[in-house]
Amino acid sequence: MTILRIDSSINGENSASRTLTDSIIGQLKAANLGEQLVTRDLVSSPLPHLTLDAFADSSVLDEFLAADVVVIGAPMYNFSVPSQLKAWIDRIAVAGKTFHYTADGPEGLVKGKRVIVALARGGFYGDGAPAASLEHVETYLKGVFNFIGVEPEFVIAEGLGISPEHRENSLKQAIGEVVLLAA
Template identity: 50%
Template sequence: MKLLHIDSSVLGPHSVSRQVSAAIVDRLRQATPSLEVVYRDLTETPLAHLSGSHLAAAQGAPAPAELGPDLTASETVLNEFLDADIVVIGAPMYNFTIPSQLKAWIDRVLVKGKTFKYDASGPEGLVGDKRVIVAISRGGHYGAETPYAAGEHLETYLRWVFGFMGITSLEFISADGVNLGPEHREKALAGALQAATGLQAA
């Protein structure tokens, strides 16, 4: 069984989402020692954002020579995703949505003919056999009952993206209010870490 671990926070060891995603992976490794883990840090090895040249190449147009390494990277990250049985993602909220580094990765795995397709009845996800677990950290509180619910474009976006690809085994562990003060941060982190230890085995 293969697990793909993705981190996208720019805060390194100070990141809450990184701590929680690592705890999730540790829990699954303990439960399944034979688990094969591939790790990708999107801030250490960032992917370029999509350009007109990327889209043209995807349609079969000749790619500029300088785009070659990036197209190779695209193929690599797509294959990592396709090969994984479980995907664990550390996703902090930056300005109400996902980091741009994570968006660049999504643009490489949300690929027509690979992870979804269209037919006469509309879109169909092609990778519904995966388990996806997302470790979220948010500076404030954005639950449905809060005044800020309309500003939440992280969890809602990721639910849509992975659902579009057919994934129904989707779990979120959230640390909310981490910017409201040290006590709030510690409480939110402790709660998320505790939730990670209670995850079902791989």
């Protein structure tokens, strides 16, 4: 089993999403669900914006396809995913490789892969929250991964900007969910 870890937070050691991806990787390893770990830090090694030439290089796509489990740290920046993460998605959503169009509509081609998203956001965006319509991280990533054939799992820590106490509690709760995830 190969785990691919993707991080996209600019916040280094203070990053909430990196704390969660750390925790998820730790749990997966403890459960013997990954002998090999491949890491891609999209902040220390950013991918450039997509160009036609970049399509010719399939290394990012091959890395994704080779992984059994993909763990993605996804902070909410300006209501969406960091542009670093968008540049990675631009390389894995590839017609003819991860999806294709049929007479009945698009069909995802990625089979048997587990994708776990560690989502961190400063405010509240759950059902009924006033800002719910501005939530474009969970909805977007679920949409993209469903499109290519994967049902992603989410671990969400939110309200992190409310107060230090709230941040601590929210992270603790999310880490509690991680333990269940790996089981």
